[in-house]
Amino acid sequence: MRIIDQIYIGGGFDRPHGSEEAPLFNPATEQQIGVVRLGDEEDVERAVAAAKRAFPAFSRTSKAERIDMLHRLNAAVSRRADELADAMREEYGAPQGFVKFAAPRAGSVFLDMAKTLETYEFRRRIGRAEVEMRPAGVAAAITPWNSNYGFICSKLATAVAAGATIVIKPSEMSAIQTQILTECLHDANLPAGVFNIVNGYGGVVGAALTSHRDIAKITFTGSTATGRAILQAASGAMKRVTLELGGKSPNIILDDADLDAAIPQALAAGFINSGQACIAGTRILAPADRLDEIQARLAKAIGAFKAGDPHDPEVRIGPMVSRKQWDRVQSYIRLGQEEGAKLLAGGEGRPEGVDRGWFVRPTLFSDVCNDMRIAREEIFGPVLCIIPYRDEKHAIEIANDTDYGLQAYVFSSDHKRARRVAEELEAGRVAINGAAHEPLAPFGGFKQSGIGREFGVFGLEAFLEPRTLLV
């Protein structure tokens, strides 16, 4: 049983003033594995004050000093990548495939930001003016549970690169991962107050941060509903916001796609991170004249997506993070049937042979119309919809007929055609034929998938304010 009773303020670990406690679970066994003592509004005050004190000196550090700090952060986090991976498996139930991506990336995001910083010009001349990019001020980061330390690291990396100090509120459900990560970050020996970490509930610590008058910038990753509340709270003091929110990404299989390659990749995109991913390609758009063949292939290929113990290297789908999330996903599987969609694979309940843990059967719905709730709302579990389309134009129409716009996937044997379709899609990122992630390219959503972009130069500038000097 892990007892997490510390937060991190002003360069050191400290007991929170808040006294409320929250249980921590292993979602694969449903057993309680820890307890976290949560911070409160007074802890937010102390953390923001520490970040504010550190800001003047930190904002004046040189690029070279900050690049050096980013390298130290990378080294400190990378040293304990195995422990972070274990904690992610235990506390979150992430399957091997996702852990293998997430654990090294927690460290590498600092190097990506160092690389961005190397060539970034903070001063430039525009006509008669000298323009200087200044750190926006003290920042607050609020992160979700579905990739806990990855989000903390990428947001911290950007703040450090910009010369901004930060207060971070991670998900209260990921406190074991946060504790290990905080110990790593502490080892990087940054000036006191540059980063501060306060565990707590969204409605308490999160809300206190988003309305705090000394916070200039908020970077948030989480649901669209919470993003909306944060945007409202931030508007009072005109805080700058970056919001990375939900998605309902289209996965377009064009009629000339090589199905041997496209089918497993489309499923992998839909089931990424056990379906608990903002970028999951959850709407599979299939050409009506190849629908039977594609459905048959999807139903067969889903057999390779085993759900179960995240320690098993063959398992590709771990448990849902909590009982609440499991119930929510089950309710959508029921809803899909009530709405008239057909179960092509999966369904309600746990996978066969699994008698405990918040596991969901990998589920495929056919006969889905894009106006059904299962096609419009983010389910955040391994539940995919197959939606038929008549022609390319119709596919684009369905793909864009959504409140979201985070990511899209296109599969085709004709690269030019895939690009042509990609260019019509209202999404922050479009991946053609399963193309890999590019860590320096902007990431973020159109429409209700968010505001602003993270990573690389776009991410850095979201923490900066231009100041024009006319001489």
Ligand code: NAD
């Ligand atoms: P959530 O919105 O419930 O919580 C996210 C964070 O916000 C948590 O730390 C929570 O405590 C905090 N919070 C809750 N209410 C708050 C409030 N009123 N004020 C301030 N903070 C508050 O999201 P979740 O369930 O933890 O994560 C899943 C969601 O995150 C999904 O919708 C998913 O699509 C989204 N997500 C988006 C991205 C992206 O990059 N676009 C990445 C991962 C997850």
